[in-house]
Amino acid sequence: MSIRGLKKKQPKTFKVRIITVDAEMEFSCEMKWKGKDLFDLVCRALGLRETWFFGLQYTIKGMCTWLKMDKKVLDQEIPKEDPISFHFLAKFYPEKVEEELLQEITQHLFFLQVKKQILDEEIYCSPEATVLLASYAVQAKYGDYDPNFHEPGFLAHDELLPKRVLRQYQLTAEMWEEKITAWYAEHRGIARDEAEMNYLKIAQDLEMYGVNYFPIAQNKNHTDLLLGVDAKGIHIYSINNRFSPNKSFEWSSIRNISCSEKELTIKPLDKKAEVFKFFSSQLKVNKLIFQLCIGNHDLFMRRRKVDSIEIQQMKAQAREEKARKKMENQRLAREKQLREEAERAKEELERRLFQLEDEARQANEALLRSQEAAELLAEKAQIAEEEAKLLAQNAAEAEQERQRLEITALKSKEEKRLMEQKMREAELIAVKLVKESDRRAKEAEHLKQDLQEAREAERKAKQKLLDITRLNYPHMAKYPQYSPADSRDANFDKGSIKLDLKDIDLKRLSFEIERERLDYLENSRKFEDRLKELKSEIHALKMEEKQAGLYS
Numbered sequence: 001m002s003i004r005g006l007k008k009k010q011p012k013t014f015k016v017r018i019i020t021v022d023a024e025m026e027f028s029c030e031m032k033w034k035g036k037d038l039f040d041l042v043c044r045a046l047g048l049r050e051t052w053f054f055g056l057q058y059t060i061k062g063m064c065t066w067l068k069m070d071k072k073v074l075d076q077e078i079p080k081e082d083p084i085s086f087h088f089l090a091k092f093y094p095e096k097v098e099e100e101l102l103q104e105i106t107q108h109l110f111f112l113q114v115k116k117q118i119l120d121e122e123i124y125c126s127p128e129a130t131v132l133l134a135s136y137a138v139q140a141k142y143g144d145y146d147p148n149f150h151e152p153g154f155l156a157h158d159e160l161l162p163k164r165v166l167r168q169y170q171l172t173a174e175m176w177e178e179k180i181t182a183w184y185a186e187h188r189g190i191a192r193d194e195a196e197m198n199y200l201k202i203a204q205d206l207e208m209y210g211v212n213y214f215p216i217a218q219n220k221n222h223t224d225l226l227l228g229v230d231a232k233g234i235h236i237y238s239i240n241n242r243f244s245p246n247k248s249f250e251w252s253s254i255r256n257i258s259c260s261e262k263e264l265t266i267k268p269l270d271k272k273a274e275v276f277k278f279f280s281s282q283l284k285v286n287k288l289i290f291q292l293c294i295g296n297h298d299l300f301m302r303r304r305k306v307d308s309i310e311i312q313q314m315k316a317q318a319r320e321e322k323a324r325k326k327m328e329n330q331r332l333a334r335e336k337q338l339r340e341e342a343e344r345a346k347e348e349l350e351r352r353l354f355q356l357e358d359e360a361r362q363a364n365e366a367l368l369r370s371q372e373a374a375e376l377l378a379e380k381a382q383i384a385e386e387e388a389k390l391l392a393q394n395a396a397e398a399e400q401e402r403q404r405l406e407i408t409a410l411k412s413k414e415e416k417r418l419m420e421q422k423m424r425e426a427e428l429i430a431v432k433l434v435k436e437s438d439r440r441a442k443e444a445e446h447l448k449q450d451l452q453e454a455r456e457a458e459r460k461a462k463q464k465l466l467d468i469t470r471l472n473y474p475h476m477a478k479y480p481q482y483s484p485a486d487s488r489d490a491n492f493d494k495g496s497i498k499l500d501l502k503d504i505d506l507k508r509l510s511f512e513i514e515r516e517r518l519d520y521l522e523n524s525r526k527f528e529d530r531l532k533e534l535k536s537e538i539h540a541l542k543m544e545e546k547q548a549g550l551y552s
Contacts, residue, residue, distance in 0.1 A: 014074070015083035018042050018056075021112035026083060029073060036069040042088055049314060050106045052299065055091035058084075063284060066091060066291065089113060092295050093210030095231045095303065097200040102318035104193050111140070111196040114203045119162055123208045124243070127165045131176075133199055134160035135183030140195040145185045155180065191329050207243040211235070214289055216264075216278040227278065229292045231299065234266060236276075249276070251300040259290040412541050419538055433520075433527060440516060 013028040016038065025045060029038055035056065043051050056067040060077055067086060068076060078084055090113050094100035101107045115137060117123045118130070125133065137160060142150065155177045166176070187195065203209055211228040218225065226237040228245065233254070235245035249266055256267040264286055266276040280286045307315065 016073075017083040017085045018088050019085060020046070020088045021109060021116060031074060032072065034070060034072050035067040035076070038073055038086075039067070039069060046088075046105060046109075048103065048105055048109075050101070050103055052302075053090050053092050053094070053106065054088060054109070056086040057089050057091075058086050063282075065284070065288065091292075092299055093204075093231050097204050098197060100303070101197075101200070102314050104321070107193060107196055107200070111199055114200060114209070118203065119159055121162050121164055123203070123206055125162070125203075125206055127168065129202065129206075130161050130165050131179050132183055133202055134180045135187060136195045136199040136202075138180060138184045139187040139190055140192045140199070143192070144188045145181070150181070152177065189333060191325070193325070211242075212292055213237070213242060214280065214285055215239075216280055218278055225278070227289065229289065229296060231296055234293065247276075251297050254297070257290065257293050257297075259286055262286055264289060408544065412544055415537075416541055419534060419541065423534055423538075430527060430531075433523065437520060437524075440520060 012031045014031065016027050016029055018025045018027065025042070027038070027041055027045075029041075039051070039054075039056055042056070043049075043054075048054070057064055058067065058078055059065070060079060065077075067073065067078075073084075090110055093110075097107075097110065101110060114123070115133075118125050118133065138155065138158070139145075141158075142154075152174065156173065160180060161176060190198070209230075211230045214227045214229075216225050216227045224239055225246075226239060226242065228235040228237060228242070233248055233250040233252075235249075236247040237245050249268065253269050254266060255269040255271075256265075258265045258267075261283055262279050262281070264278055264280065268275070280289065
């Protein structure tokens with residue numbers, strides 16, 4: 001036997017690409033593998049044990065079909081491509097997510113798929129509910145809200161709301177982020193799996209959650225209805241309304257479902273009830289509806305039976321896992337709280353240290369200022385001491401000056417008294433001079449009057465003498481050689497002597513008056529000079545008194 005014969009023949013394989021909601025995987029499959037072999041391989045790779053909810057979906061000729069578990073992969077009508085692509089998705093939905101979804105991976109896959117269906121508008125959701133669901137999605141992705149870390153704009157690259165909602169309300173991305181963040185901040189302390197479960201608990205109450213819709217007709221010619229299959233039963237909808245079914249058949253009320261070519265028959269458990277028949281456009285659609293009905297009905301019946309040992313073990317493990325996670329979350333929350341308290345204490349210590357450093361710095365600055373102030377005060381004290389010495393010296397000089405001024409003031413008072421006495425004497429003299437001046441003026445006036453009277457008498461005497469002469473010697477003109485003229489001249493000389501004597505008295509009197517007047521003017525001038533000297537002396541004394549007062 002040759003060495004080649006000893007070697008085992010390697011089986012032929014083909015490649016497949018498995019696309020989950022958030023990842024892609026590639027596997028090499030044997031040619032003889034059935035759909036269940038590939039499905040189990042994917043579940044093992046994901047660590048998934050709740051396999052009954054999921055399936056492998058592919059698209060052929062524009063129609064979504066599920067890979068059959070009991071037939072070979074390559075014998076089924078799959079796309080001719082390399083690698084062959086399959087989508088690993090939830091095929092059946094639980095009635096109550098919190099009770100039926102045991103594994104965290106199962107819960108996470110459902111969360112991602114339902115979230116995608118809401119964003120793609122395959123499941124209708126009101127705008128208010130979409131904001132709340134978005135806040136739980138953010139909590140599951142980012143954890144607790146931290147305003148220091150989650151700054152405005154941190155959700156700019158996340159798709160959280162359906163485009164229909166964004167078009168319906170004219171709000172900016174910042175406004176939507178603010179609304180989502182307001183809810184997100186209230187979810188503090190919720191772990192990722194709890195946030196995802198809360199998301200699913202809200203989503204399972206939506207009318208279109210977990211429903212597979214198919215167009216049907218009540219006769220062979222018209223397609224005017226929609227048939228929906230979900231975990232609770234079969235529902236008939238009008239073509240324009242996917243929210244409220246016109247008629248529903250719960251799984252508990254269905255006795256039998258049969259499929260023949262394009263016709264599907266639903267027989268109620270009540271034999272008196274009407275049998276419902278409908279037609280689909282293709283046989284493949286009919287078969288797909290039939291598969292979904294069988295699968296959902298089996299799960300419906302399974303939920304109402306006693307759990308198998310495997311399910312019991314899974315539930316026990318899930319409870320243990322939840323308890324462990326709860327304790328772990330509590331421990332983490334406690335550690336987080338302690339860490340936050342430690343950080344706050346650290347921040348408080350740092351703040352206190354900074355405050356103490358600031359106080360120390362201020363104290364050092366105050367000390368430096370105090371030292372500078374002390375030096376300045378010492379310098380000022382020295383200057384003050386010098387000023388005190390100078391002031392003492394000035395005080396001594398001022399005291400000497402004061403004594404000198406007192407002596408000067410005494411002298412000034414004495415001089416002032418003398419000057420006042422002189423002024424009084426001068427005033428008396430002035431009064432006397434004024435009186436004498438008035439008396440002399442009056443005498444001069446009388447003398448002038450006497451002089452005028454004497455001159456008038458002289459004039460009259462001369463006139464009288466001329467008249468007498470003319471009367472006594474009229475013939476003297478005829479006898480010019482007459483010598484009596486000598487006698488006339490002699491007589492005339494006697495009168496002239498008398499007149500001359502009288503003129504001499506007048507002249508003497510005038511001369512005396514003029515002399516007295518000149519004496520008066522001279523005395524007046526001297527008196528005025530003396531008054532000016534007295535005024536100058538008094539003014540000098542007053543100036544000295546003012547200066548003495550300033551020195552004091």
